[in-house]
Amino acid sequence: MTAIDIQESSEPRPSEKLLDVFEERMTDIWRRGGFDVPDPAGTARLVRLLLDREGFGPTATVLSDSGVRAEWNRVFAEERSDFLARWLGEHLHGPLLDVLGGDFTVGRALLRHGLASQALTGCERSYAYETDWSQLPFPVHDVPPDLALPAGPYACLLMSTVLHHEPDVVALLDAAAELDAERWVVVENCLDADNDEDFHLYVDEFFNRCLNTFEVPCVPQHRTVDGWRDLLGHYGTVTAEQVRRDVPGMPFPYTLFVVDR
Ligand SMILES: C[S@@+](CC[C@H](N)C(=O)[O-])C[C@H]1O[C@@H](n2cnc3c(N)ncnc32)[C@H](O)[C@@H]1O
Numbered sequence: 001m002t003a004i005d006i007q008e009s010s011e012p013r014p015s016e017k018l019l020d021v022f023e024e025r026m027t028d029i030w031r032r033g034g035f036d037v038p039d040p041a042g043t044a045r046l047v048r049l050l051l052d053r054e055g056f057g058p059t060a061t062v063l064s065d066s067g068v069r070a071e072w073n074r075v076f077a078e079e080r081s082d083f084l085a086r087w088l089g090e091h092l093h094g095p096l097l098d099v100l101g102g103d104f105t106v107g108r109a110l111l112r113h114g115l116a117s118q119a120l121t122g123c124e125r126s127y128a129y130e131t132d133w134s135q136l137p138f139p140v141h142d143v144p145p146d147l148a149l150p151a152g153p154y155a156c157l158l159m160s161t162v163l164h165h166e167p168d169v170v171a172l173l174d175a176a177a178e179l180d181a182e183r184w185v186v187v188e189n190c191l192d193a194d195n196d197e198d199f200h201l202y203v204d205e206f207f208n209r210c211l212n213t214f215e216v217p218c219v220p221q222h223r224t225v226d227g228w229r230d231l232l233g234h235y236g237t238v239t240a241e242q243v244r245r246d247v248p249g250m251p252f253p254y255t256l257f258v259v260d261r
Contacts, residue, residue, distance in 0.1 A: 011055050012202055021199060022206075023048040025251035034079045034248055036071055043068065056209035063210055072211055072249055077105045079248035084160060084187070085109035087244060091185050091258050094119020097154045099176060100143065100162040103131045107138065123150050128216070147175040154181040161187055161254070164200070164222045169231070177235055177261075184259040186232060191224045195252045203251055225255050236261035 014022070023044045030040035037043055043066075050059040063069040084106050094115060098107045101122040111117055122133075122140040133140040141150035157176055163186065166172045176184065191197060197220050204218040223231070229238050240258035247254045 012198075012205060014051060014202055015198075018199055018202055019048050019052055021194070022051070022203070022251065029249060029251055032246065032248065035075055037068055051206075056206065060210040069211055075249040076211075077103070080250065081105040081109035082112070083244075083248050085113040087242075088158070088160075088185055088187070088256065089113050089115070091183070091240065091256070092156050092158060093183075094156070095152065095154045096120050096156045096158060097149065097152065097179065097181070098122045099149065099157055099159045099172075100124055100165075101140070101158075101160075102162075103129050104133075104136055104140065106158075106160055108136070111137065121150060121154070128214070147171055149175050149179055152179050152181065154179055156183045156185060157181045159184065159186045161189060163188060163228070165204075165216075165219065166221060167219045169221055173231070173235060180261075182261055184232070184236065184257075184261070186228070186257040186259065187254050188228050188257070189222070189250070189252045190228065190255050191222050192253075197222055200252065228255070228257060232257055232259045235259060 026044035026047060027040045029035065030037040030043065047059060047063070047068075050062055060069070063072070089110065092110070092115070096110075096115065096119055098104065098110075098120065101107050101124055104122050104124075107120055107122050110120065117137040120138040122136070122138060123143050124140060126142040143149065157179065159176070163169050163172065189195070189200060191200065200222045201218055201220060208214040208218065225241065225243075229241065232238055236259040238257050239260045240256070242256045243253050244256070245253040
């Protein structure tokens with residue numbers, strides 16, 4: 001059996017060009033401050049070779065045994081969340097609904113950065129994460145299949161890197177619009193000349209199979225900055241747009257959209 005046969009049939013096959021970009025981005029992420037990975041370039045080369053020859057499963061084992069997986073997840077939980085709370089904080093005010101807040105590390109960072117816990121509500125699909133919501137200092141509600149979001153009132157909605165995961169993003173935005181919040185703050189990793197749909201999908205799958213075990217399939221719903229602005233423009237006026245290329249742990253830029261309604 002060749003190394004290629006070892007890969008599960010559903011696993012996306014990365015091209016050499018895609019792996020070149022991912023290797024470069026891993027080196028860059030690990031060289032930035034706050035990341036404890038010895039020999040970033042050598043480790044990125046090893047991970048690239050494993051991904052190419054063995055696929056996600058064996059790569060996940062090596063990342064786990066070497067401590068890189070734990071360090072990457074720590075950076076997501078601590079550094080990415082603090083970065084987002086600092087960046088988004090000035091655009092957000094309570095009462096706030098964190099829409100599909102994942103493990104709520106961003107919500108918790110917002111509290112550390114001054115948002116009152118009474119001003120925050122979260123929602124997430126209850127099957128999606130293992131986080132014990134009862135331990136959080138703010139209420140979290142289940143999001144049912146019909147996407148009915150918990151009733152407000154809310155001044156702001158936060159949708160942080162959720163929209164590109166939705167097979168029917170318009171259904172989620174329509175549900176968000178029902179809540180009558182005057183502002184939406186949206187963060188997306190967008191398509192551009194250096195980050196095409198294949199790259200975003202591959203990295204989404206890498207995160208879900210090598211850094212955590214999220215089993216919902218990833219969907220090709222990434223859009224360009226223009227594409228998101230056009231879509232969000234149906235729901236309000238996009239009053240601010242900012243790009244950050246230095247989000248801790250992330251191998252692509254994030255774009256922030258403020259939508260006033
Ligand atoms: C990257 S998490 C973002 C969580 C949180 N808003 C944050 O910024 O930390 C993506 C969200 O999309 C949802 N989702 C749906 N399909 C997904 C998939 N295939 N992979 C990852 N997340 C997915 C998750 O439930 C989660 O709420």
